Amino acid sequence: MPEVKVVQQFMQANDSVAADNRRLLAERGVVAVNLMASPGAGKTSLILRTIEALDGRARIGVIEGDTASQIDADRVATTGVPVVQVNTGGGCHLDAPMVRSALDALPLDDMDLLLIENVGNLVCPAGFRLGESQNVVIASVPEGDDKPYKYPAMFIAADVVVVNKIDLLPYLDFDLPAFRRLVQGVNPRARVFETSCRTDEGLSDWVDWLDGLRARPG
Amino acid sequence: MPEVKVVQQFMQANDSVAADNRRLLAERGVVAVNLMASPGAGKTSLILRTIEALDGRARIGVIEGDTASQIDADRVATTGVPVVQVNTGGGCHLDAPMVRSALDALPLDDMDLLLIENVGNLVCPAGFRLGESQNVVIASVPEGDDKPYKYPAMFIAADVVVVNKIDLLPYLDFDLPAFRRLVQGVNPRARVFETSCRTDEGLSDWVDWLDGLRARPG
Numbered sequence: 023m024p025e026v027k028v029v030q031q032f033m034q035a036n037d038s039v040a041a042d043n044r045r046l047l048a049e050r051g052v053v054a055v056n057l058m059a060s061p062g063a064g065k066t067s068l069i070l071r072t073i074e075a076l077d078g079r080a081r082i083g084v085i086e087g088d089t090a091s092q093i094d095a096d097r098v099a100t101t102g103v104p105v106v107q108v109n110t111g112g113g114c115h116l117d118a119p120m121v122r123s124a125l126d127a128l129p130l131d132d133m134d135l136l137l138i139e140n141v142g143n144l145v146c147p148a149g150f151r152l153g154e155s156q157n158v159v160i161a162s163v164p165e166g167d168d169k170p171y172k173y174p175a176m177f178i179a180a181d182v183v184v185v186n187k188i189d190l191l192p193y194l195d196f197d198l199p200a201f202r203r204l205v206q207g208v209n210p211r212a213r214v215f216e217t218s219c220r221t222d223e224g225l226s227d228w229v230d231w232l233d234g235l236r237a238r239p240g
Numbered sequence: 241m242p243e244v245k246v247v248q249q250f251m252q253a254n255d256s257v258a259a260d261n262r263r264l265l266a267e268r269g270v271v272a273v274n275l276m277a278s279p280g281a282g283k284t285s286l287i288l289r290t291i292e293a294l295d296g297r298a299r300i301g302v303i304e305g306d307t308a309s310q311i312d313a314d315r316v317a318t319t320g321v322p323v324v325q326v327n328t329g330g331g332c333h334l335d336a337p338m339v340r341s342a343l344d345a346l347p348l349d350d351m352d353l354l355l356i357e358n359v360g361n362l363v364c365p366a367g368f369r370l371g372e373s374q375n376v377v378i379a380s381v382p383e384g385d386d387k388p389y390k391y392p393a394m395f396i397a398a399d400v401v402v403v404n405k406i407d408l409l410p411y412l413d414f415d416l417p418a419f420r421r422l423v424q425g426v427n428p429r430a431r432v433f434e435t436s437c438r439t440d441e442g443l444s445d446w447v448d449w450l451d452g453l454r455a456r457p458g
Contacts, residue, residue, distance in 0.1 A: 060278045060279045060280060060360070060362075060383075061278045061362045061383055061387060061390070061391060062278060062380075062382060062383025062384045062387065088390055089363060089390065089391055089392070089393065090389075090390065090391075090392050090393075091389050091390050093386060093389065093390070094390075112363075112393050113363075114332060114361070114363040114364050141363065142278070142362065142363075142390070142391070143332070143361055143362070143363050143364075144278075144279045144360065144361070145307055145330070145331075145332040145359065145360075145361050145364070146332050146361075146363070146364065162280075162382065164280060164380065164382035164383075164405065164408070165278075165279055165280025165382075166280045168311060169279055169280065171308075171309050171311065172279070172306055172307065172308065172309050172311070172312075172360070173279060173307055173308075173360070174307075174308050175307065175308075175330050187382065190382070190408070190411060193408060193411055
């Protein structure tokens with residue numbers, strides 16, 4: 023079955039570059055976090071609020087992954103942190119070679135933390151390691167509480183799940199305990215944070231956790 | 241470049257099966273609509289409200305595509321319409337052969353309209369024709385108004401764009417005229433509906449359009 027062989031070689035090639043990225047980041051003392059989510063779950067907003075909250079505590083750099091456009095990178099650039107846009111040209115996920123190219127354009131020696139915003143997609147990014155030390159899935163309240171059940175691969179890949187847009191809970195039928203049970207069911211080791219980038223609720227726990235990663239990189 | 245050749249052959253194979261599906265559906269007088277959206281945009285809810293609203297006007301069948309689980313199919317089955325679950329086994333989109341298998345399990349002679357719920361993904365499904373007569377993208381208000389700009393391939397593929405969850409407009413910064421301008425920019429021929437499956441606002445226009453498709457299938 024030659025097709026299967028090609029796919030395996032392709033994934034091995036990605037994992038090999040991801041390992042190189044991980045080594046490079048460790049050498050420079052940079053902790054990388056891969057942020058994955060559906061389109062519109064609030065990845066960019068969470069990055070912007072995180073940069074603001076970590077001001078003076080950590081030196082941040084950002085990679086913005088999108089199928090097209092650079093409006094997210096433009097938004098991040100207004101904060102003054104170094105940011106590189108990666109356009110996948112329609113592709114559905116970031117891969118390790120794309121991140122490798124972006125690393126060359128970032129001032130790694132002047133960074134502690136790299137936030138990588140993946141393409142908005144709750145399926146494909148789960149399968150591609152980038153060199154990150156932590157995988158984070160952002161699940162927003164309007165998407166509904168059944169997502170760990172319907173997109174298990176993504177939640178299995180997650181070290182951390184952020185439930186975002188909790189300010190909308192009063193207007194929607196999102197059962198937070200049920201969602202936590204579903205996450206627990208597919209991935210008992212995943213840590214769950216609850217955040218709102220509008221009201222700042224829960225942001226400090228998330229930011230403290232990110233800040234703590236620098237003490238234990240890799 | 242052998243890889244490119246393989247991909248092209250693969251897409252040609254899909255398009256060929258899609259053409260077979262289209263022919264089979266036309267012979268049986270069934271109009272097929274491919275519903276694509278991000279996870280949690282409200283595809284299943286829109287299908288459920290549509291079945292209810294078209295009761296007595298059209299005989300509906302449903303194909304439910306998911307990476308895993310069958311909760312959406314179970315929800316649709318409670319309405320009494322024939323439904324087939326397609327699990328992609330982690331795959332990020334439906335393809336024409338999957339739909340072909342599902343068609344064999346549906347009572348086509350007793351159907352007028354086939355609603356196909358694709359995998360929740362605003363990237364990959366855009367590239368795979370299934371045999372549908374219309375492609376519909378559902379964009380929900382909480383995802384933000386910039387999606388046509390960030391996921392252009394999906395909006396270019398759309399015959400119709402449904403803006404769903406408009407009952408949440410008072411709680412979010414979604415600029416409806418700006419969204420319509422972005423859709424117009426990437427795809428001037430796309431028709432836009434605005435709906436809420438909570439308040440039923442706008443549903444009748446959408447349902448009337450669907451019902452009208454039967455007069456001009458293919």
